[in-house]
Amino acid sequence: MAAATLGIVEALSFLKARSEVLARVRAARVTPHMEFLPLEQATGRVLAEPAFADRDYPPEPRSMRDGFAVRAADLPGTFTIVGEVRAGQSSDCRVEPGEAVEIMTGASVPEGADTVVMVEHTTVAGDRVDVPKALEMGANVNPQGRDAVAGALILRPGIRLGYAEIALLASIGQAEVAVYKRPRVAILATGDELVEVETKPEPHQIRNSNTWSLAAQVIRAGGEAVVLPVAPDELEITKELIANGLECDVLLLSGGVSAGKYDLVETALHSFGAEMYFDRVLIQPGQPCVFGQAQGTFFFGLPGNPASTMVCFEIFARAALELISGVVEPMLAITGAQLKSPFRQKTGLTRFLPARLDEEGLLTPIGWSGSGDIAALTRANAYLVSDPEKGEYAAGDWIGVMAR
Numbered sequence: 001m002a003a004a005t006l007g008i009v010e011a012l013s014f015l016k017a018r019s020e021v022l023a024r025v026r027a028a029r030v031t032p033h034m035e036f037l038p039l040e041q042a043t044g045r046v047l048a049e050p051a052f053a054d055r056d057y058p059p060e061p062r063s064m065r066d067g068f069a070v071r072a073a074d075l076p077g078t079f080t081i082v083g084e085v086r087a088g089q090s091s092d093c094r095v096e097p098g099e100a101v102e103i104m105t106g107a108s109v110p111e112g113a114d115t116v117v118m119v120e121h122t123t124v125a126g127d128r129v130d131v132p133k134a135l136e137m138g139a140n141v142n143p144q145g146r147d148a149v150a151g152a153l154i155l156r157p158g159i160r161l162g163y164a165e166i167a168l169l170a171s172i173g174q175a176e177v178a179v180y181k182r183p184r185v186a187i188l189a190t191g192d193e194l195v196e197v198e199t200k201p202e203p204h205q206i207r208n209s210n211t212w213s214l215a216a217q218v219i220r221a222g223g224e225a226v227v228l229p230v231a232p233d234e235l236e237i238t239k240e241l242i243a244n245g246l247e248c249d250v251l252l253l254s255g256g257v258s259a260g261k262y263d264l265v266e267t268a269l270h271s272f273g274a275e276m277y278f279d280r281v282l283i284q285p286g287q288p289c290v291f292g293q294a295q296g297t298f299f300f301g302l303p304g305n306p307a308s309t310m311v312c313f314e315i316f317a318r319a320a321l322e323l324i325s326g327v328v329e330p331m332l333a334i335t336g337a338q339l340k341s342p343f344r345q346k347t348g349l350t351r352f353l354p355a356r357l358d359e360e361g362l363l364t365p366i367g368w369s370g371s372g373d374i375a376a377l378t379r380a381n382a383y384l385v386s387d388p389e390k391g392e393y394a395a396g397d398w399i400g401v402m403a404r
């Protein structure tokens with residue numbers, strides 16, 4: 001059903017539509033329930049409680065290089081080597097004027113010393129070491145508490161746990177982590193032409209693939225996919241399935257949102273008192289994308305063409321899902337790359353087209369037959385993201401790129 005029929009706002013630019021999603025979901029957001037997981041199972045989950053430094057980091061001044069610990073005031077000069085300290089060894093030696101202690105990377109700097117000279121910048125002869133150049137006091141030493149002081153907040157809730165966050169949690173001794181529970185995301189594919197994956201389709205039928213791509217995208221975004229049976233183009237059954245879907249944290253529908261006579265998704269949603277925030281975005285693929293809320297659950301009516309479903313999920317639905325998962329700042333990473341070949345488009349829409357980013361970092365659009373061409377997408381490792389106002393790009397021009 002077209003926007004005009006529903007009296008909905010004019011089509012939004014891609015960025016405005018995304019801002020609308022972020023603003024609406026943020027405004028309605030409640031803190032998700034949490035659960036505790038062993039650290040090794042927490043990757044990709046969203047931190048639910050703040051993490052604090054359990055002691056100073058580093059707990060003692062640490063050498064950042066293999067070399068000799070000395071007093072900067074004595075440099076340059078020749079020093080007597082009075083001992084050695086290795087990482088993992090507690091040092092009981094003291095560095096007096098004119099003395100040096102041989103030190104390894106990661107070892108605590110002995111008392112009295114304030115600077116480390118890299119071994120490459122010294123000449124050793126017996127128990128003497130010569131350092132020909134001066135150094136600033138503190139060079140090659142990471143002072144106590146520089147990374148974090150005991151009690152400092154080092155991770156805020158709402159951050160997704162990647163490898164750096166996992167390392168930080170490990171370093172502060174958190175073998176168990178409080179994370180938010182995953183949101184449940186209902187997936188409802190619609191259309192009389194659809195059969196399930198196990199079924200051999202008749203010539204007028206196709207297998208339902210959108211449920212599968214969406215389930216994969218939901219899982220990758222940190223949600224739990226709740227797959228509903230395919231809804232035929234029949235209003236009552238569609239309504240029943242939508243009612244089930246609205247019990248989840250987010251409802252994703254695919255198909256039935258364009259202008260077709262049997263495109264009844266929006267009609268079915270209205271029977272639940274749905275509020276529609278947009279139902280057309282200036283993008284391709286995915287122009288007839290719908291976003292709204294019914295009975296307290298946000299839903300997306302994703303256009304049925306497979307690439308449209310995938311792109312709309314990535315740029316709109318993922319942000320909503322992440323906010324509902326407790327992520328504070330959902331990110332959409334669109335960067336730039338130079339085109340390997342020219343690219344032309346009709347202006348007016350931001351295009352998200354299958355493309356390949358090669359080893360030299362150059363981007364080549366991949367030919368496709370349209371937004372039903374799933375095979376083309378599998379040959380792509382990125383989406384080209386065009387400027388809607390620019391009709392022609394030459395080879396070497398910069399263009400947007402989003403990883404697939």
Ligand SMILES: Nc1nc2c(c(=O)[nH]1)N[C@H]1C(S)=C(S)[C@@H](COP(=O)(O)OP(=O)(O)OC[C@H]3O[C@@H](n4cnc5c(N)ncnc54)[C@H](O)[C@@H]3O)O[C@H]1N2
Nearest residue numbers: 189191208209210255256257258259263287303304305308
């Ligand atoms: N007169 C107009 N026709 C169309 C318009 C329009 O504005 N005016 N928009 C076009 C665009 S753009 C898109 S995208 C599609 C979106 O249509 P729907 O969301 O209504 O989707 P369907 O008509 O149900 O299906 C479109 C296409 O995708 C295939 N499909 C649907 N569901 C699945 C699934 N679960 N797995 C795999 N493939 C699926 C379906 O068979 C159709 O080929 O509308 C254009 N038309």
Ligand code: MOO
Nearest residue numbers: 285286287308371
């Ligand atoms: O938005 Mo549609 O994707 O161009 O087929």
